[in-house]
Amino acid sequence: MRRLVYLVPLTVFLALAIWLAVPLLEGRDPSALPSALIDQAVPVTDLPGIPGRVRDAVGLTDADLLAGEPILVNVFASWCLPCLAEHPLLMGLSDDGVTIHAINYRDDPADSADWLARHGDPFDRVGLDRDGRAGVDWGVTGVPETFVIDADGRIRYRFAGPLTPAILDRDIRPLLASLNQ
Amino acid sequence: MIPELGHFALILAFVLSLVQGTLPLVGAARGEARWMAVANPAAVGQFGLLLLAFLALMYAFIVSDFTVSNVVQNSHSAKPMLYKITGVWGNHEGSMILWVLILALFGAMVALFGRNLPPTLKARVLGIQGLIGVGFLLFILATSNPFLRVDPPPLDGTDLNPLLQDPGLAFHPPFLYFGYVGFSMAFSFAIAALIEGRVDAAWARWVRPWTLAAWCGLTLGIALGSWWAYYELGWGGWWFWDPVENASLMPWLTGTALLHSAIVVEKRDTLKSWTILLAIVTFGLSLLGTFLVRSGVLTSVHAFAVDPERGIFILVLLILALGGGLALYAIRAPRLQGGGLFAPISREGGLIVNNLLLVTATLTVLVGTLYPLLLDAVGGGLVSVGPPFFNAVFIPLAVPLVAAMGIGPMLAWKRGDLRAALGRLWFAAVVVIVVALGAVWFWAGGPVLAVLGVAMGLWLVASALTEMAERIRLFRIPLAASWQRFTGLPRSAYGLTLAHAGLGIAILGMVGTSVFRTEVIEIMAPGEQIEIAGYVLTFDGVRDVQGPNYISNQGHLVAEADGNQFFLTPEKRWYPIAQMATTEAAIATTWLADIYVALGEPRDDGRWVIRAWHHPLVPWIWVGSVIMVLGGFVSLTDRRLRVGAPRRAKIGASVQPAE
Numbered sequence: 001m002r003r004l005v006y007l008v009p010l011t012v013f014l015a016l017a018i019w020l021a022v023p024l025l026e027g028r029d030p031s032a033l034p035s036a037l038i039d040q041a042v043p044v045t046d047l048p049g050i051p052g053r054v055r056d057a058v059g060l061t062d063a064d065l066l067a068g069e070p071i072l073v074n075v076f077a078s079w080c081l082p083c084l085a086e087h088p089l090l091m092g093l094s095d096d097g098v099t100i101h102a103i104n105y106r107d108d109p110a111d112s113a114d115w116l117a118r119h120g121d122p123f124d125r126v127g128l129d130r131d132g133r134a135g136v137d138w139g140v141t142g143v144p145e146t147f148v149i150d151a152d153g154r155i156r157y158r159f160a161g162p163l164t165p166a167i168l169d170r171d172i173r174p175l176l177a178s179l180n181q
Numbered sequence: 182m183i184p185e186l187g188h189f190a191l192i193l194a195f196v197l198s199l200v201q202g203t204l205p206l207v208g209a210a211r212g213e214a215r216w217m218a219v220a221n222p223a224a225v226g227q228f229g230l231l232l233l234a235f236l237a238l239m240y241a242f243i244v245s246d247f248t249v250s251n252v253v254q255n256s257h258s259a260k261p262m263l264y265k266i267t268g269v270w271g272n273h274e275g276s277m278i279l280w281v282l283i284l285a286l287f288g289a290m291v292a293l294f295g296r297n298l299p300p301t302l303k304a305r306v307l308g309i310q311g312l313i314g315v316g317f318l319l320f321i322l323a324t325s326n327p328f329l330r331v332d333p334p335p336l337d338g339t340d341l342n343p344l345l346q347d348p349g350l351a352f353h354p355p356f357l358y359f360g361y362v363g364f365s366m367a368f369s370f371a372i373a374a375l376i377e378g379r380v381d382a383a384w385a386r387w388v389r390p391w392t393l394a395a396w397c398g399l400t401l402g403i404a405l406g407s408w409w410a411y412y413e414l415g416w417g418g419w420w421f422w423d424p425v426e427n428a429s430l431m432p433w434l435t436g437t438a439l440l441h442s443a444i445v446v447e448k449r450d451t452l453k454s455w456t457i458l459l460a461i462v463t464f465g466l467s468l469l470g471t472f473l474v475r476s477g478v479l480t481s482v483h484a485f486a487v488d489p490e491r492g493i494f495i496l497v498l499l500i501l502a503l504g505g506g507l508a509l510y511a512i513r514a515p516r517l518q519g520g521g522l523f524a525p526i527s528r529e530g531g532l533i534v535n536n537l538l539l540v541t542a543t544l545t546v547l548v549g550t551l552y553p554l555l556l557d558a559v560g561g562g563l564v565s566v567g568p569p570f571f572n573a574v575f576i577p578l579a580v581p582l583v584a585a586m587g588i589g590p591m592l593a594w595k596r597g598d599l600r601a602a603l604g605r606l607w608f609a610a611v612v613v614i615v616v617a618l619g620a621v622w623f624w625a626g627g628p629v630l631a632v633l634g635v636a637m638g639l640w641l642v643a644s645a646l647t648e649m650a651e652r653i654r655l656f657r658i659p660l661a662a663s664w665q666r667f668t669g670l671p672r673s674a675y676g677l678t679l680a681h682a683g684l685g686i687a688i689l690g691m692v693g694t695s696v697f698r699t700e701v702i703e704i705m706a707p708g709e710q711i712e713i714a715g716y717v718l719t720f721d722g723v724r725d726v727q728g729p730n731y732i733s734n735q736g737h738l739v740a741e742a743d744g745n746q747f748f749l750t751p752e753k754r755w756y757p758i759a760q761m762a763t764t765e766a767a768i769a770t771t772w773l774a775d776i777y778v779a780l781g782e783p784r785d786d787g788r789w790v791i792r793a794w795h796h797p798l799v800p801w802i803w804v805g806s807v808i809m810v811l812g813g814f815v816s817l818t819d820r821r822l823r824v825g826a827p828r829r830a831k832i833g834a835s836v837q838p839a840e
Contacts, residue, residue: 006514009458010507013465017500020472021493052702054782054790079568081423085344088761111418117702117781117790118764 037155043137047127050104052113060101060127066153070179071099072172074123075135075145077107078115083144086162087119093168094122098176102126105135105143148172150179184249187237188328191278194230194285195318197223201288201311205304217304221292224307227314228289231282238278238327239269248334251275251327257340257758259730267351268341273491274327276354280471281317283355283362284310287391291366298387305373306366313365316498324491340730340758349409357402357429361467363395364432367439368464371457372506375513380457385447388460390817392443396436397813403429404806411799412766419694419802422571427550428470431543435463438539441532449529449594454514455536461510465503466543472499473550524596531589531597538582545574576630583637583688586681587644591651605651609643634692641685649678676816680809687805693798700794704784714795716742716776723780723789731756736780736789740769751780775799
């Protein structure tokens with residue numbers, strides 16, 4: 001019986017290792033998480049704005065997401081380092097005229113206002129999701145995440161993790177171009 | 182030609198590590214002295230070859246050899262020389278070379294300075310080090326060769342990620358790796374002890390300096406990383422609970438536990454199998470950190486080069502090393518019994534409490550870090566845990582840990598007297614209560630956590646000083662006699678005081694900036710003034726500045742208070758080659774507080790958004806960390822760690838990096 005205690009670390013570790021190995025061996029890109037929401041209408045969203053935000057303090061509602069043109073929705077937080085890594089790309093997209101709304105996930109509004117003022121604000125509307133409820137509705141697994149919404153307000157694409165130039169060129173720009181036609 | 186030399190050196194090092202990982206182990210099992218003796222030259226030779234490979238890669242970066250693919254992707258001819266050199270480890274391939282170089286450095290140090298080790302133990306330790314080397318060199322050669330050429334070579338490189346072009350981050354990886362890889366020594370010693378079936382006080386004495394050296398490196402590495410995050414990433418946040426930060430915190434927590442439990446093995450000959458387990462797990466967590474960062478299963482800003490193939494390779498290494506180690510542990514550890522008995526209230530008991538709390542803290546960080554993966558695996562995929570989770574679970578664990586840190590050193594071995602120990606801490610308790618009550622009065626109805634935090638930090642500093650005062654019987658015998666006692670204390674006693682007080686100072690810094698920071702946001706025209714925390718900030722406008730590989734808007738501000746004047750130049754930089762913008766905050770410090778200014782967006786009318794923060798006590802986080810590391814170094818020079826060593830001075834030098 002006493003010997004069994006010494007097997008506990010090994011057992012726990014092996015369980016952990018198998019669980020880490022499965023997604024890798026399945027060969028799936030860990031970022032390309034499927035979403036049950038693909039081709040569905042956007043979830044009902046009604047989020048308040050960030051009071052200290054310089055650009056505008058209006059919140060985000062699902063009416064904003066029915067824009068009549070394809071748009072992006074980015075989920076970010078000021079405590080999230082990967083969000084900072086992808087931020088210049090969002091700034092670039094915004095400069096190219098793409099409308100980007102954002103859900104500010106589990107964040108302190110003062111921190112996120114600071115963050116946007118400091119690093120630049122590419123977002124049209126930012127909704128504050130303080131307790132993560134909207135994140136649940138959207139099926140967010142972590143920050144950052146990016147959704148492409150078509151002109152009819154349906155989710156067409158979801159990417160979990162920081163955007164890279166390659167992802168933009170491979171997936172997002174072509175999709176936006178085809179949706180715009 | 183030079184890159185090929187580096188490549189050959191890498192291959193030779195791999196072959197040599199195969200030799201080092203087999204012959205000495207077989208020799209030790211059979212009692213063949215000559216087979217065991219292979220370990221020494223193999224370990225030294227491996228270090229020499231890897232140093233050659235590392236220097237070859239560095240040469241390619243320094244001369245901007247754009248026929249090498251790694252240089253093209255991570256360098257640029259206009260990049261400052263410092264960042265050309267540090268760019269060597271600013272990318273996946275180069276950082277793996279640094280990893281194995283440090284691994285070989287530790288192996289070579291054991292080979293050269295471990296003359297007092299029993300020959301079979303030494304051969305086995307070096308053999309295990311060799312096997313780790315085999316795995317990682319194979320990994321580099323198979324999936325991450327930094328010496329690959331490109332044809333035709335491009336005219337110039339694509340530059341290093343500008344966030345990494347920074348002095349704080351330039352020297353962060355070497356220290357961090359020194360810590361991660363240093364724990365491989367503890368692992369090798371643990372596996373060797375399991376094979377030998379013997380763990381005793383002498384073993385604990387040999388394993389401790391290596392663990393301590395690694396711990397110092399890791400502490401410094403983590404401190405540098407958080408300092409970088411503080412001035413480069415944001416509004417003065419210094420810890421983000423990012424997966425990569427957590428990956429470095431976990432081995433630090435278990436490594437700290439290991440340091441303390443090794444003392445128990447050494448002094449009291451007990452807690453053996455627990456200490457062995459900690460040694461295995463600490464290195465396992467270092468490997469897990471490498472895996473999490475490199476495989477891309479978790480997203481992080483540090484994940485420069487994510488590649489699933491690499492992830493599988495590292496996972497296999499992790500399973501072989503940790504799975505093998507833990508299997509050996511399951512077979513052999515039950516025999517490691519015996520040792521001294523002790524009452525629950527005793528020095529041993531205190532150290533066990535410390536260990537349990539540290540390991541629990543590690544588990545919460547592990548769960549928090551892997552939680553998004555866990556939910557994804559069971560099909561939930563809904564929740565991400567950020568700082569709210571960690572703050573909620575980590576602080577309740579830190580409070581009893583800090584309380585025990587003050588009391589533990591006062592308890593006697595075997596059977597301690599809690600009342601007497603608390604009695605000797607009356608002075609520390611009075612200081613804490615008075616200041617805490619003062620804090621409550623000052624911020625009437627204010628943050629409870631802040632008062633608690635201040636009390637925790639003060640308690641650590643005061644109790645560490647009390648412990649030292651008790652040892653030298655300060656004010657109870659004449660001062661001269663106290664001084665004599667002080668100079669006669671073992672070095673590890675100074676180490677204890679410094680490390681515990683250092684943590685207290687760091688905690689004060691963390692609390693100070695988290696709770697008492699103030700900020701001002703203003704859209705300012707040149708010549709305008711704002712006030713923050715008693716300082717008058719004057720904005721003198723923004724100038725365009727041309728850097729070596731960037732262009733910059735440089736703001737000029739002056740902060741004035743009571744005749745003190747600080748000049749601040751926050752910047753917004755644009756790196757045209759990397760197509761990235763960074764913001765460089767300007768910080769003026771009085772050592773009691775920082776004035777932190779960041780330049781925001783320009784307005785159409787020529788005014789600028791200026792954000793200024795006052796961060797009280799924030800420098801203490803890093804001052805405290807440095808004091809902790811200093812404590813580690815001082816402890817490393819303790820005579821008892823080299824007892825029985827004929828070449829005393831040399832061994833001291835070997836485990837004592839430059840201060």
